Amino acid sequence: MTITQHPWWKDAVVYQIYPASFQDSNNDGIGDLRGIIQRLDYIQGLGVDVIWICPMYESPQIDMGYDISDYEKVHAPYGTVEDMDELIAQVHDRGMRVILDLVVNHTSDQHAWFKESRSSKTNSKRDWYIWKPAKYVDGQRKPPNNWRSSFGGSAWQWDETTEEYYLHLFCPEQPDLNWDNEETRWAIYESAMLFWLEKGVDGFRVDTVNMYSKPPGLPDAPITDRSAEWQEAGLVFCNGPRMNEYLSEMNAILSRYNAMTVGECPFTPDPATVLGYVGASKKRLNMVFQFDVVDVGQGKVFKYQTEPFAYKLQDLKDAIARTQGLLDGTDAWTSSFVENHDQARSISRFGDDSAQWRERSGKMLSLLFASLSGTLFVYQGQEIGMINMPKEWSIDEYKDVDSSNYYNMVAERSGDDPVELAMAKASLQHLSRDHARTPMQWDSRPNGGFTDDTAEPWMRVNTSTAEINVAQQTRSKDSVLAFWKHMLKFRKEHADVLVHGKFELVDRENCKVLSFIKHGKSRDALVVCNFSGESSAMPRLGRSGKMDRVLCNAPGVGGDDRLQPWEGRVYMLR
Template sequence: MAPQNTERQPWKEAVIYQIYPASFKDTDSDGWGDLPGIISKLDYIRSVGADTIWLSPIYASPQNDMGYDVSDYRSIHAPYGTLEDVDRLISELRARDMKLWMDLVVNHTSNEHEWFKVSRRSRDSAKRDWYFWRDPKYDAEGIRKPPNNWKGMFGGSAWTYDETTGQYYLSLFLPSQPDLNWTNSELREAVHDDIRFWLDHGVDGFRIDSMNLMSKHPDLPDGEITCPDEEYQSGDKWFASGPRMHEYLQELRTKVFDAYNAVTVGELGFTKDEESVSKYVAKSRHEINMLFTGDIIDMDFGPNGKYTPGGGFHPRQLRSLTEKWQTAMPRFDGWNTLYLDNHDSGRSVSRYGSDDPRYRTYAAKMLATYLTTLSGTLFLLAGQEIGMANLPKDMGIDQYIDVEGKNYYNKVLQSRGGDHSKMADIMKELQLKARDHGRLPMQWTDGPNAGFTSPEACPWMTVNPDHKLGWNVETQQDDPNSVLSFWKESLAFRKKFVDVFIYGSFEMLPESATHEKVVAYKRKDHSSDKEALVLLNFSDQNSTVTIPWVTRWVVLRGNYSTAPIRGEMIALRPYEAVVYCSGFSI
């Protein structure tokens, strides 16, 4: 078994509850979630078993990308509330022994940020070098072209032409999201000051958005031509994990975060290999505490990108990634993040389990068992604890509003002559992976608008109609067999047996020893004889496994009301999860 990092820290044992503020709880009937709504639900969040909340961006923003386009880092987007509301939220969290993490979006700003307004005024502006400005290129016919061939994250060129000074600025996401130039020391100091502003208010940690894009190759060279039929190419080789990335993070750690004992988790795009990851999270590097590598929510991507057909999920992908990171982190003294859902993905029960009414409860509980029996800090997206699923498949493209998915759909639609009847393959991908699913309004009741907002209000996005079918907090709250109750129990067991499930060693059982659709692994306490075996059947069919030695063990947890039949073989039912244990005093 691979040994685990046994240095105990509160943040390692924490349960982080991610809230997408627009979608959580609306108290003023404008159809948009707000800070008072979050405050009103803190007792509920604590009852689930979470001790920290992470807020997706609440800063002042024109909302071209749902707050990931910040126009003022020290102000609050008015529909969410005020700075005083944030202070009250922090006070209420403290009263419950809970913490607050915020999203830190400092790879780019909004084009409405004062820094950018000053930067674009003239080529001699004092803040010109706070962003990336470059002259156009011209082809043989004299047609103006961007400075390089990089493709933007949401399609099109990664450069935006500005008539004011006749130059392009780099905007890897939307044209309204210009990238900051971190090579400028004055810019870095300004960012540091804005971070301190929130730490002084009592924020305990940050999730750093698009973290490793903050350092680009200084020459900004063309990306390799891998798609000859397209004008723009991926430039991630040159804009991700650039030459000064680790310098910037170490500077942030020593100049800002350490003084406040702040915890950080970085979003790491395009960089998923063990060696690169180790340089960010190894304790000796003194950079960040944890990473979201993203590979766990990329498992069903197509061969040419998120929404391209030809992808699909198989349990062996999960088996491989789980073994990789559970065994790699201890080798370089790093720490894992545990998650299956976030605001940039479809709901895991629909992607990796089943939202078929026959299996949905079992699948949701199985995924809960997976997350709560691994080493790492656990991240739970609001609604995951009640088994929230993707939008129904009979909802058309008009119900999808997120810029990423809509832009991709429209690009393919144009290439197919504008014929929506030819878009079934793309709709299938959106129905699984669109960011809209992770941003659906929270389902509190079976009443109008799922209790997210008042009956007469118009929610900012579609409410999943399945809230009327028992997929809501009110219905599940007092049901001992509900997904919500199972999550509460699972988190309680995790905290009761931290030596096994958080700090214990890990061993994956190979597919050859179990079944291709079964993920199986052992956890063991370093200092005692406590051991656990976790069996997860990622299938709507019965699966049998043969593990003779487990016949001497007892069942600790399961997602069915009865234990599986056990003889020479263990017969697992559809989406069954069972945890066997040895040496436990239950």
């Protein structure tokens, strides 16, 4: 029998940690690196292979650490570089690996590079960022183009010192680096990549990986929002003409360390473009996060400009099929995920977070996403079925710049219309990034064991910690946590079909049940998931043969021919 040797990252399960919200070790209300070290045995016990740590670099924290002021230092409330050294060593001692966020499309405006760049037009680092003169229309100063930043408003900021605009695809405090400047690129590689690779990190999640190369001439974006001056421009500024060149250059460095890369790849609907990034023969990236699944139900112009549950199950089916289809007849690799630091909680979005069904629907989502091909990513708290912040919490509890900017925009456009504001609040309660950022729920105490109950956490702990927490679930063999541990073990035992199998969607028109077959080299598996609070009939496969049920999230509650509410099953087919 021939055993296929896969790169280590293909069969890995990655556990993502948001440092500010994971574990506070010194009771200052902010999570830290020593808190992560304290919880490494717990993480190892889940059955994961890799820990991904969100930005822990020195930062003013305008965008929760994605605005980096020094790549070679640690944000002081999180700890020190020495703490990172110990964390890396302890992760490796447990037989796991660690990857970091690589945030190099932009820096903080407090980075030494940008301070030099903005100091004068003749400074040696002036061209390290993207500066342009103003346009004048009827005597009025205007930015170079109509691009809207990812967080609202113009993507250009006027700078009085040198009287030019600089580009920021995110906050004004996050100026974009000029990747067309070779000197800039090599400074990035040295400071952001090699510094940490030499310390033993095993790879990177690469932030906004397809934004480095901007289109020549920086053309205007199509007008999709006629009520606004600034337009959504993601399809214009992503995937520029030199992206492949830059990624190949990065990979030449990363491959020397056998480092893993997973790129964040928004605004890329063309599969051929994705394949150009992740085809093994291209030697650019190992895989990317495509956003098809997590974009389901979001608004088209503004992601929050929608209603809760504004999607059909077929939309989710098609999104999964597109990302899984990347593997068909190619040398590419993909990823499976439904939560991260930028997404609301999956049970609240795609399951049922009521007390009656949240555990079963959480287990079903675990069964579904752990049965998809590619590298699996699990976000902190997902393994215990954490849910969104309560509906009754006020808008003041929302800390994220993306959420507050959207709410303030609606307030301004509507003249504080209470109906419009209520709709905006309902959408944020369903989709906001804040839901992923509430502190980890370790036990049932008011602060959830995240920090001492006498401390004030940087963000309010979800009151659901009274019922949803690690301590309680560790004691139960039927908990969401127990199911996740079993599911990860099951996934590895059946890696030939679940990790590496070919995906075939079944019964697409069924509006309650999501079903697919995974085709392995020597066997097939059928996965069925009832996305409904009602019992549903099993799907029709259109094929005969023996089916052995090998996994179920609701054992003993129903017959073979009908699925119970939020029930998921895995069958091996013969």
